Structure formats: C-alpha cells, structure tokens
Amino acid sequence: MPDPTGKLGHDSGHAEEASFLQAYRSQEYPKPSVTVDLVIFTVIDSDLKVLLIKRGGHPYKDCWAVPGGFVKVGDGYDDQGESLEEAAERELVEETGIEVTKHEVYLEQLYTFGKPGRDPRMRVISVAYYALVRPGLAHVVQAGTDASEAEWVSVNEMGENLAFDHDNVVGTAIQRIRGKLDYSPIGFQLVPKTFTVAELRAVYEAVQGRNYDPGNFRRRFKRMQTDGIIEPAPGKRQTLTKPAKVYRFVMGGRFPGSSA
Amino acid sequence: MPDPTGKLGHDSGHAEEASFLQAYRSQEYPKPSVTVDLVIFTVIDSDLKVLLIKRGGHPYKDCWAVPGGFVKVGDGYDDQGESLEEAAERELVEETGIEVTKHEVYLEQLYTFGKPGRDPRMRVISVAYYALVRPGLAHVVQAGTDASEAEWVSVNEMGENLAFDHDNVVGTAIQRIRGKLDYSPIGFQLVPKTFTVAELRAVYEAVQGRNYDPGNFRRRFKRMQTDGIIEPAPGKRQTLTKPAKVYRFVMGGRFPGSSA
DNA sequence: TCAAAAGTGTTGTTCATACACCCATGG
C-alpha cells in the first residue's frame, strides 16, 4: 500500500518524478527475500515442545533452526503468488505432513523479523508464524521431513544457540502464547479433541511453566462450561486411578473478552 | 531464515561456499516489494484520530491512505540496508517531522499484510507499524508533508473507503491499542507529558469508545500511583472550573502484568 | 448562587489464590 507514487504523486515535472519512475519500475530497487518461518508447538509428556530442524548447509551448518521457506511470489500482473498464510500452511505440510484445515491446527502470524545481517548471505525479511499442534498428531513429523533431521525439543532444555535469530523468534512465540493463554481459546489447540480437566491443566502448566491449584483450575474450567466454551463429551478417560470425564471445545462459543 | 541452501544444502567444501553464495545471489526467484506502513494515532479534542494522506497518483487516486514507503534494502554483502524499525522511524519523520527518540513517540510493529493483489501493480508485502503521538506534537504534521494532503481523521468518522487494504490495517491497529490499553502503559503515550486524571480518562474513553465512571477511574489511577507507575508532578492544570493536580508517567515503574 | 468538574464513600459482584476436605478406584 505504501506506494511510491502516492507521495510524489502529481506527475508534474519535478525532480521527484525520477524516483517515481524508479519506484514504479520495480526492478530498479533492490528487493529483499521474504520467507516464512514456523514455530510449531506441541505438548508431549506435559512438556511444551518446539519443532526444530538441523541445518544441513551453510550458514549455521549443523545448528538447529526453525523450519521455514520462501514465499512464492508470482512474476507478473496475473500471478502475484501465494499469501503469507498460504506459505505458512504449505511449509507446515512440507515439514510435518500436517494439514491445517484437516487437523484443525491453529496458525497465527507472530512477528516479522527483518534486521539487516540476520542472514549473512543476503537481506532476508522473515514473517514468523506459530502453530499449535495437538499431541496426537505429533508423530506425523517423522514422515514429512526430507532427509533433514527434525526433532521436538523441550523449551526448557533449549539453549541459546539456534541458527540466525531464531532464539529470538522462538522466545517471542513463547511470550505470545503465554500471554494469550488466559484470554483466548488457544489452550484447546494443544490438547486432544476430547480432554479431561487435568489434561487441560497440564497444558496450562506446560505453557506457563508453573503449577495451578487443581481445585481452582477446576472452578475456572466450570466457568468455561457455563459460558458455553466447553461441553461434556461422551466417554471417559482411563487414568492411573479414578476415571475422569471428558469434555470438548465448542467451536461457536465465544471466549470471554475475545471480541476479535 | 529459512534458507534455500539449508534443505538442499549438501555443499561440501568451504571453498565452494563463496561461489555458491554468489551463484545464489543471482535472482532466480522473483522477490516481492516490501514496504512499511504507518498507522499514526493521536487524540485531539478527546477524539481518537489517525493520520491519513490523500493519494495523488494511481492506483486509488484521490483516495485516503495510511502513510508508508519502501524499506531500503542494500545491494550487497556489506550493506543490507535499514531495519524495519528504522524504516518506520524514517517514514514517521518524513511524513510528520516527528522524531521517535526526541519526542518519545511509541512505535510498535502491528502486523504484516501480504495478500496477493492488494496492490494491483505488483506483489507488495507491507509490514505495518503503529505510532502513538502526544497531542502537543500533532501540529508538526503540516510542516512535514510535501505537497500531498495530510489530515487527522477521527476513527469514528472514517468510512470503509481507504485505499488498498488500509481499512483492514487501521482496523487491526485500533483493535490492538484497545486490547493493550488495559494492561500496558500505552495510554500515557497519548497524553501530554504531565496530565490530569481527567485527561488520562479522556484518552481511555477516546480509545475504547465508551465512558468510564470518573470515580472508579480515579481509583484505578490511584492504584497506578501506589504501584509507582505514575507520580505527582509540580504545577496545576487550569480547567473550566476547579484546577486539577498534574501527574507524570514514571518510566521505570513496571506496569502490573507487563512482564514482556 | 449555580453549574460543572474534582474528589470521596458505599455496596455488590466477580474472580484469583490458598488451603482444607471428601470420594472413588487400583494396587
């Protein structure tokens, strides 16, 4: 939208017209490469994990990094390529074999990282997304990856040695989901489609990195139920001791305070 | 970060790496244009306003749009150009004459819009920022704009007829500040450096589009004071009737719940 | 003196936290 012509607009014969033409002939200006990076979360064994990929080539060879790829840009007027969201979904399928619509994966734009020098080869601007994958789907990962090593890494065991500025990217993503957990329904995206109170609580504890009082959490859970956010589901869950009721997330029910 | 070489990346020797990079630099893939758009807010007459610019050229000639410009990308290894943040700051100065550091303007990345076709001329990916400008500085705008019309437009009087997808951009920005107002100190960025309780309340009302109970808001105000977020400032503010005490924002005091 | 805005008090509701407690089941 910002447009080159807009400000200088009146195409009279000013010195500004030069830059007008330059801007319009898009090839004159150098353009950055634009990629989409994906921070993919899941919860395994009550532990928040991120999908990392071991880099096979330079730079940062043998370092762990977050999966990502170039945004497909068309080459003309007719074809302007894919959207950022589509690029992110495509990347998710390529890396994990998981399809967003089919598996009801939550995918949201996180932040755009564009500091010069973050990729030593060239100017790269990277639009980061984060995805929340249900535990049951986590296994699919092995199949989707081509040759490169992929692994679920606990956010607690993760050092500060990721490739590029991916430490920052992952850190930002963690902050985001921690912040959103309390006032948006993202917690349900990290739990099986039917779940018990304790399972949801485990997710909350994994994300926030602290313990919740079981009784208080149950009350909070009940409030969500009366608000129509969750509802009982048929069946029970077998635990170590007493079997527990299972619930499911109600897609239509609006979360309190989530007008957006 | 996603990298081209990463996935394919079986490049063996270091010697090869240089030439590999050179080879890669040749633009095999088409790249998008990347711009920075700016949603600049201020509060005038207890009304939330956005700075819009009338477009002089096509497309969307004579439509109102949000200011924006291209991100400067270097053309080589040494120079990779300016960061997104720098581009946003530069754009702010160019359009309004306001300097971020000097005038303590709040500037934050909002969202990245990249749908194909949003600019009919070419593929444009636009990283949007929003800025919060104190009322006293709003006048500077007239000076900074070159030829093109610029105007503070009330968000309430704004239709759905902005250029490109700028309706969406502005709408997203409004949502953002509405959401952040309650749990972050952004409200102080829309008020003079010293302010009264009523002035801050007016800002809150302008942003949220609803009225706050003066008594209750005062209590909330006091709580911020005991929390060390704001402190009394010397002087008084002359109002229509009874003069009011003025306060100032304490830069160091951390906002409750704003760990990030 | 009167309107308007500054400033205070009171009450009720909701929600988070802490913590004590009962109940059912598998070992």
Place this chain on the structure above:
DNA sequence: CCATGGGTGTATGAACAACACTTTTGA
C-alpha cells in the same frame, strides 16, 4: 486399607462497576 488423583467447599483479598454524595472553583 491406603495412596493417588478426581472432585467439592470455604475464606480472603483485589479489582471492577454502579451510584450517591461532598467539595471546590469560575462565571
């Protein structure tokens, strides 16, 4: 029977909302 975890009750305090109320000023 007994430990574990499912499930319930109660008390406290913080914060918000609604609303009545007093005080201070300029016109």
